[in-house]
Amino acid sequence: MEWSGQVFSWIYQYFDNMAFLLLAASGLILIYGMMGVINMAHGELMMIGAYVASAAFYVGAPAPVAIVAAGLVAGLVGIAMERLVIRHFYNQLLSSLVVTWGLSLILSQGVLLALGPSTMNMPTPFGSFSVGGFSFGVYRMVLFATAIGLIAGVWALFRFSSFGVAARAAMENPRMASALGVDTKRVYTATFAIGSALGGIAGALFAQTAAISPFFGQNYTPMAFITVVMGGGASAILGLVYAALYLAGVQTIASNVFNQYVGYVSIMAAAFIGLLVMPSGISDFVQKRRARRMAR
Amino acid sequence: MASSASQLSLAAVQSGYGRVKVVQNVSLEVATGEIVAVIGRNGVGKSTLMKTIIGEIAPMSGAVSFRGLDVTRLDAARRARLGVGYVPQGRDVFARMTVGENLALGRRVGGAPAANLERVFGFFPILEKRLAQPAGSMSGGEQQQLAIGRILAGRPDIILLDEPSEGVQPNIVQEIGRIIRRLRDEERLTVLIVEQNLSLIRAVADRCVIMDKGAVVGEIAPEALDDPETAARYLSI
Numbered sequence: 280m281e282w283s284g285q286v287f288s289w290i291y292q293y294f295d296n297m298a299f300l301l302l303a304a305s306g307l308i309l310i311y312g313m314m315g316v317i318n319m320a321h322g323e324l325m326m327i328g329a330y331v332a333s334a335a336f337y338v339g340a341p342a343p344v345a346i347v348a349a350g351l352v353a354g355l356v357g358i359a360m361e362r363l364v365i366r367h368f369y370n371q372l373l374s375s376l377v378v379t380w381g382l383s384l385i386l387s388q389g390v391l392l393a394l395g396p397s398t399m400n401m402p403t404p405f406g407s408f409s410v411g412g413f414s415f416g417v418y419r420m421v422l423f424a425t426a427i428g429l430i431a432g433v434w435a436l437f438r439f440s441s442f443g444v445a446a447r448a449a450m451e452n453p454r455m456a457s458a459l460g461v462d463t464k465r466v467y468t469a470t471f472a473i474g475s476a477l478g479g480i481a482g483a484l485f486a487q488t489a490a491i492s493p494f495f496g497q498n499y500t501p502m503a504f505i506t507v508v509m510g511g512g513a514s515a516i517l518g519l520v521y522a523a524l525y526l527a528g529v530q531t532i533a534s535n536v537f538n539q540y541v542g543y544v545s546i547m548a549a550a551f552i553g554l555l556v557m558p559s560g561i562s563d564f565v566q567k568r569r570a571r572r573m574a575r
Numbered sequence: 576m577a578s579s580a581s582q583l584s585l586a587a588v589q590s591g592y593g594r595v596k597v598v599q600n601v602s603l604e605v606a607t608g609e610i611v612a613v614i615g616r617n618g619v620g621k622s623t624l625m626k627t628i629i630g631e632i633a634p635m636s637g638a639v640s641f642r643g644l645d646v647t648r649l650d651a652a653r654r655a656r657l658g659v660g661y662v663p664q665g666r667d668v669f670a671r672m673t674v675g676e677n678l679a680l681g682r683r684v685g686g687a688p689a690a691n692l693e694r695v696f697g698f699f700p701i702l703e704k705r706l707a708q709p710a711g712s713m714s715g716g717e718q719q720q721l722a723i724g725r726i727l728a729g730r731p732d733i734i735l736l737d738e739p740s741e742g743v744q745p746n747i748v749q750e751i752g753r754i755i756r757r758l759r760d761e762e763r764l765t766v767l768i769v770e771q772n773l774s775l776i777r778a779v780a781d782r783c784v785i786m787d788k789g790a791v792v793g794e795i796a797p798e799a800l801d802d803p804e805t806a807a808r809y810l811s812i
């Protein structure tokens with residue numbers, strides 16, 4: 280059954296491409312949606328996560344422990360970044376871009392100085408399975424499932440928990456939230472830490488598929504950035520999901536019709552066209568249309 | 576039962592925006608269970624005074640205390656947790672959040688039990704029917720009820736209301752007046768209310784503090800406002 284393998288391969292690639300975008304962008308879009316800053320050093324948080332995970336792995340920690348450790352360390356680095364730098368640039372998109380870009384250079388060069396340029400590797404777990412004569416890595420599907428699980432978890436946290444209610448209030452109207460007893464600074468720090476931890480976890484997960492180096496983050500930052508801009512800030516989680524569905528779809532088609540490289544570039548073309556139609560991203564576009572329909 | 580000691584006390588408070596001083600040397604005492612109205616024409620600094628009391632803006636000089644505790648250096652969040660409830664002019668409900676989430680946030684401050692929401696629904700039955708609706712989609716009067724219900728959910732000791740009648744239909748204004756009275760009579764809630772609406776002032780206030788150009792320039796009994804000339808002098812109608 281050749282064709283069943285071919286069809287499954289397309290679906291598999293689609294999910295794999297989505298997992299890549301979802302994981303690379305989840306922390307970034309959370310921070311952007313909630314606080315109006317884009318953290319260009321997000322890739323470096325992923326790089327830190329990758330190093331922490333591989334270090335933990337080589338001292339014998341099981342993979343889940345290594346991944347959690349990566350999230351914790353990246354979260355702590357995120358707290359330091361927020362306290363020292365980012366705090367002063369909330370809702371200043373351009374300044375935050377410049378400042379965090381500087382942070383990203385400092386972090387990657389710092390790791391280069393400390394650990395040298397050599398790369399590290401972690402084995403990819405779980406092996407493979409085959410469908411209709413095609414062979415597929417199990418781990419890629421685990422990545423996808425993990426991405427969905429993480430995103431659902433973050434969504435539920437902000438939707439249902441008392442922290443989530445306070446956080447959304449602080450984002451919508453910080454002055455009123457303070458007048459109702461919400462410590463807005465702590466909420467910002469915590470949200471930034473959660474976004475950073477997501478970056479660290481993503482780095483740890485990708486570390487099992489790619490070589491780890493001080494510039495590890497650069498493999499992910501551009502795509503994460505495009506996904507965030509395409510998703511828009513109106514609703515971080517929905518925006519992320521919409522953008523991943525769309526961009527990964529275009530990428531999968533283009534890389535099958537042409538080749539992998541064209542597929543990769545097609546993400547940028549798809550985002551370019553998407554942003555012409557929806558200048559502030561898909562979630563903003565959907566929200567405005569829904570509001571217009573409600574008004575009628 | 577609390578003593579009739581001072582619930583809120585301002586000593587020579589000056590505050591404003593940037594270097595522009597708006598509130599000039601205001602001293603004021605509000606006793607426990609008292610309802611004090613702040614009146615004065617548009618732009619004299621009533622809202623700025625309220626923001627200074629709740630800690631949204633820091634005073635340039637002077638002191639603010641609650642029940643004898645100096646809170647001048649505390650931020651708004653900490654003052655809220657000490658039992659200060661605030662309904663700003665324009666209400667500031669969280670428009671993108673549901674009515675239920677707005678109330679949950681208000682309840683969280685005082686750590687009041689969930690049953691306290693029942694009490695709020697007793698005052699404002701409309702809120703219970705709209706729990707799942709986004710607050711921003713409600714009418715002005717409904718939003719005002721939510722803003723008041725939201726702070727009552729946290730069981731504050733003192734509430735500050737900034738023009739609660741603004742843009743609200745008269746029967747709801749009356750209802751709000753009755754609720755304020757009841758809370759004071761039954762629970763000794765202390766109320767500082769900025770108002771321009773004569774009938775609401777008459778319905779609730781024990782005394783009226785007059786502001787002009789940022790300063791407290793005098794005090795009159797609410798009945799004095801029944802004289803149209805007096806009312807015209809102090810209220811912008």
Ligand SMILES: Nc1ncnc2c1ncn2[C@@H]1O[C@H](COP(=O)(O)OP(=O)(O)OP(=O)(O)O)[C@@H](O)[C@H]1O
Nearest residue numbers: 592595597615616617618619620621622623624664
């Ligand atoms: N955020 C702000 N920044 C700078 N100046 C302000 C600000 N808010 C108010 N002002 C100025 O402070 C002065 C007092 O304003 P405030 O809102 O306290 O008056 P008010 O008595 O509440 O008026 P109203 O009856 O219209 O509500 C006005 O001159 C106003 O222009």
Ligand SMILES: [Mg+2]
Nearest residue numbers: 621622623664
């Ligand atoms: Mg005002």
